[in-house]
Amino acid sequence: MAGTMSQHGHFRVWRIAGLVSLAVLVAVGLWSVWHWQYTQAAREAERHAHNRLTLYSSSLQGALERFAYLPGLLAQQTLIQAALTDETRLLATQANDYLSLVAERSGAEAIFLMDAQGVTIAASNHAEDDSFLGHHYAFRPYFRDAMDNGIGEFFAIGSTTGRAGYFVSAAVDNPAGTGSQGVLALKVSLESLQESWRQAGENVLLTDANGVVILSSRPEWRYRRLGELSEQAMLEIREQRQFMDEPLDPLGERLRDGTLSIGNQGIGERYLTKPLELATLGWTMHYLVPVRPLYASARNALLVAAGGTLALLLLGLWLRERQKRQRLRDRESRIIREANERLEARVEERTRELREAQAELVQAGKLAALGTMAAGIAHELNQPLSGIRTYAANGERLLHRERTQAAEENFRRIQTLCERLGTLIRQLKLFARKGGAREPVELAARLDFVLELLEERIQRQGVTLHVTLPANVPHDTIRVAGDEVRIEQLLTNLLRNALDALRGVETPRLEITLDDEPRRWVITVADNGPGIDEATLERLFDPFYTTKAVGDGLGLGLFISYGIVQDLDGRITAGNREAGGAWFQVELPKAEGGPRHA
Numbered sequence: 001m002a003g004t005m006s007q008h009g010h011f012r013v014w015r016i017a018g019l020v021s022l023a024v025l026v027a028v029g030l031w032s033v034w035h036w037q038y039t040q041a042a043r044e045a046e047r048h049a050h051n052r053l054t055l056y057s058s059s060l061q062g063a064l065e066r067f068a069y070l071p072g073l074l075a076q077q078t079l080i081q082a083a084l085t086d087e088t089r090l091l092a093t094q095a096n097d098y099l100s101l102v103a104e105r106s107g108a109e110a111i112f113l114m115d116a117q118g119v120t121i122a123a124s125n126h127a128e129d130d131s132f133l134g135h136h137y138a139f140r141p142y143f144r145d146a147m148d149n150g151i152g153e154f155f156a157i158g159s160t161t162g163r164a165g166y167f168v169s170a171a172v173d174n175p176a177g178t179g180s181q182g183v184l185a186l187k188v189s190l191e192s193l194q195e196s197w198r199q200a201g202e203n204v205l206l207t208d209a210n211g212v213v214i215l216s217s218r219p220e221w222r223y224r225r226l227g228e229l230s231e232q233a234m235l236e237i238r239e240q241r242q243f244m245d246e247p248l249d250p251l252g253e254r255l256r257d258g259t260l261s262i263g264n265q266g267i268g269e270r271y272l273t274k275p276l277e278l279a280t281l282g283w284t285m286h287y288l289v290p291v292r293p294l295y296a297s298a299r300n301a302l303l304v305a306a307g308g309t310l311a312l313l314l315l316g317l318w319l320r321e322r323q324k325r326q327r328l329r330d331r332e333s334r335i336i337r338e339a340n341e342r343l344e345a346r347v348e349e350r351t352r353e354l355r356e357a358q359a360e361l362v363q364a365g366k367l368a369a370l371g372t373m374a375a376g377i378a379h380e381l382n383q384p385l386s387g388i389r390t391y392a393a394n395g396e397r398l399l400h401r402e403r404t405q406a407a408e409e410n411f412r413r414i415q416t417l418c419e420r421l422g423t424l425i426r427q428l429k430l431f432a433r434k435g436g437a438r439e440p441v442e443l444a445a446r447l448d449f450v451l452e453l454l455e456e457r458i459q460r461q462g463v464t465l466h467v468t469l470p471a472n473v474p475h476d477t478i479r480v481a482g483d484e485v486r487i488e489q490l491l492t493n494l495l496r497n498a499l500d501a502l503r504g505v506e507t508p509r510l511e512i513t514l515d516d517e518p519r520r521w522v523i524t525v526a527d528n529g530p531g532i533d534e535a536t537l538e539r540l541f542d543p544f545y546t547t548k549a550v551g552d553g554l555g556l557g558l559f560i561s562y563g564i565v566q567d568l569d570g571r572i573t574a575g576n577r578e579a580g581g582a583w584f585q586v587e588l589p590k591a592e593g594g595p596r597h598a
Contacts, residue, residue: 026309026313029305029309030302030305030306030309033301033302033305034298034299034301034302034305035298036301037297037298037300037301037302038294038295038297038298041293041294041297041298042272042289042294045272045289045294046272046274046289048289049274049287049289050274050276050287052202052204052287053204053274053276053285053287054276056197056204056285056287057276057278057285059193059196060190060193060206060278060285061278061280061281063188063190063193064166064168064188064281066106066107067106067108067168067186067188068168070102070106070108070111070168070186071111071151071168071169071170071184071185071186072151072170074099074102074111074170074184074186075170075171075172075173075184077098079091079094079095079098080095080098080113080122080172080184081172081173081174081175081181083095083113083121083122084113084115084116084121084172084181084182085181089121092113092121092122093122095113095121095122096122096123096124096126096133099111099112099113099122099123099124100124100125100126100127102124103124103125104124108124108186108187108188109163109165109187109188109189110123110124110125110132110165110186110187111123111124111184111185111186111187112124112125112132112184112185112187113172113182113183113184114137114138114143114182114183114184114185115181115182116147116180116181116182117136117138118136118137118138118139118140118143118183119134119135119136119138120132120133120134120135120136120137121133121182130160130161131160132160135159135160137159137185139239139240139241140154140156140167140240140241141154141240142154142167142168142169142183142185143169143183143185145169146169146170146171146180146183146185147171147180147183150170150171150180151168151169151170151171152167152168152169152170152183152185153166153167153168153169153281154166154167154240154242155167155208155214155242156240156241156242156243157241157242157243157244157246158187159241159244162244163189163191164190164191164214165187165188165189165190166187166188166190167185167186167187167188168185168186168188169183169184169185169186170183170184171183172184190215193215194215194216194217197215197216197217198217198218198219200217201217202217202287203217203218203271203287203288203289203290204216204217204285204286204287204288205217205218205221205285205286205288206283206284206285206286207225207226207283207284207286208282208283209282209283210225210229210233210237211225211226211227211229211284212224212225212229212237212243212248213225213226213251214283221251221262223243223246223248224248224249224250224251225248225249225250225251226250226251226252226260226286227254229248234248252268252271255270258272259271259272259273259291260272260273260288269290269292270290270291270292271288271289271290271291272288272289272291272294273286273287273288273289274286274287274288274289314339318332318336381421383489383492383496384417384418384421385421387413387414387417387453388414388417388418390456391410391411391413391414391417392410392414394410394456395407395410395411395414398410413452417453438481438482438483438568439481439482439483439591440479440480440481440591440592441479441480441481441482441483441484441487441591442475442476442478442479443478443479443480443487443514443521443523443588444469444475444476444478444514445475445476446484446487446488446491447467447491447512447514449488450488450491450492450495451465451467451495453492454492454495454496454499457499458499458510461499461502461503461508462508463499463502463508463509463510464507464508464509464510465510465512466509466510466511466512467512467513468511468512468513468514469514470514470515470516473516478514478516478521479590479591480521480568480588480589480590480591481568481569481588481589481590481591481592482568482588486564486567486568487564489560489561489564490561490564490565490586491523493557493558493560493561494523494525494561494584494586495510495512495525496557497557497558497584498510498525498526498527498529498582498584501527501529501530501581501582502527502528502529505528505529505530507528508527508528508529509527509528510525510526510527511524511525511526511527512524512525513526517587519589519590520570520587520588520589520590521587521588521590522585522586522587523585523586523587523588524583524584524585524586525583525584525585526577526581526582526583526584527581527582527583528577528579528580528581529581529582530580530581531576531577531580531581531582532574532575532576532582537574537575540558540574541558541559541561541562541572542559561586565586565588568588568589569589570586570587570588570589571586571587572584572585572586572587573585
């Protein structure tokens with residue numbers, strides 16, 4: 001009897017120990033899942049932050065490097081050097097106008113000239129209420145550094161304007177070689193860069209060497225500090241009047257886990273911080289990742305793991321109880337059925353939610369497609385209408401000059417364009433029902449038509465045009481499978497894009513080459529314009545993407561051209577020429593009956 005009780009006691013101890021061990025293993029496993037998911041989410045956020053910091057730092061350094069050379073160059077100008085020694089100040093007046101012109105063309109906020117005592121004697125903003133003229137800036141580091149070392153740079157809030165900016169300066173040497181007689185400084189506004197950060201909806205900030213936030217996507221974070229400021233550093237900031245009367249309060253509190261808490265007494269929003277040092281400037285750019293979404297991701301993974309673990313435990317207990325107590329089978333089966341019913345109800349609810357979300361996404365896609373189609377139609381109708389307007393104006397002038405024959409030619413061209421508009425409308429009607437049938441289109445004839453349409457603009461821009469067609473191939477046999485309207489649209493978009501790139505070029509040149517390749521015709525349009533930067537090349541054929549000024553294009557021309565080429569089973573590519581300028585190349589399948597190869 002006593003032995004039986006002792007054995008039962010030992011069994012009970014082992015069972016409790018087993019349960020405790022299982023609970024510990026489950027807890028450790030769940031914690032591991034939570035930690036792994038959080039670590040993965042944090043690493044992904046860090047990779048994203050690194051990529052964004054690389055982009056933002058490049059744009060910042062590029063914006064500053066645009067002006068780095070300018071103060072030194074201006075300091076060597078005879079007018080600038082002479083203005084410092086002219087006691088009549090007549091040359092200073094001329095320097096005002098000269099600096100205003102340079103500031104306007106370069107995009108600098110202000111350019112000003114100071115004598116050896118730091119007093120401004122000429123400034124680009126001389127005509128404004130907050131002009132720098134007569135103000136003393138010897139207390140600024142960019143003045144002292146330039147006088148001592150030849151160059152200087154400094155970020156500060158303007159003591160005259162109250163607007164922050166980046167100052168870069170250069171010493172103005174005495175023509176006699178006796179040392180520096182003054183300093184020429186340039187102020188660059190970084191507000192547009194900061195606004196682009198804000199519009200991107202990301203948490204980005206830039207700190208100087210003292211850890212003071214000088215730029216931020218969140219305006220309320222600006223002129224606050226990360227970390228502590230020594231008394232010496234605070235004294236220098238106040239002496240230099242770098243941040244004027246800003247209190248330079250702490251931005252947040254660094255917690256033990258390394259996160260930054262921004263808010264009241266450590267209960268605000270917490271962020272992971274990813275810094276990127278800008279060694280050449282002595283600044284640091286920070287990308288702040290909110291911790292809350294990372295915790296949410298880890299919590300979701302934990303819930304999934306806990307649910308899976310719980311399901312396994314329930315299954316194990318069910319099997320054990322089934323073996324031990326056959327009489328409880330019905331009860332256990334009922335519990336399982338109820339659990340399944342709850343699970344099915346949950347699945348049905350989730351399925352219904354997904355279907356509703358899918359319906360909303362489909363509706364949003366329809367609206368987006370409708371907007372893109374409307375913009376594309378307006379874009380395509382605008383080109384013939386522009387031609388009609390040009391020919392009508394020319395016809396009116398020709399009639400005033402009694403050149404009726406030439407006027408009649410203009411009116412015939414208007415009639416042709418009107419017919420083209422009618423054809424375009426018919427194509428749109430066909431598009432509403434189904435894709436239009438393809439037919440052989442004479443490519444050389446369509447090119448001649450488009451060049452005739454753009455002839456007035458080509459002459460007005462003074463563009464030298466070179467057209468090269470395949471030798472020993474009759475032009476009427478150069479045919480592609482498509483329709484005339486879209487082929488003309490494609491050629492017009494490419495040529496207009498090239499002409500836009502040639503604006504302001506001293507000797508504009510446009511080259512059009514048509515090559516005969518096996519089973520395809522290759523059209524190349526090349527110019528000697530400024531070319532295409534790498535960032536633009538990646539998004540060249542995206543809808544509504546344009547590098548033109550506001551009001552100078554919707555960014556649909558190349559997008560529509562890309563769609564036309566894809567619909568005709570062709571290919572369109574672009575790149576930069578080694579000699580300068582850009583090229584676009586279109587490959588279109590030959591129509592049946594055309595030459596297979598030159």
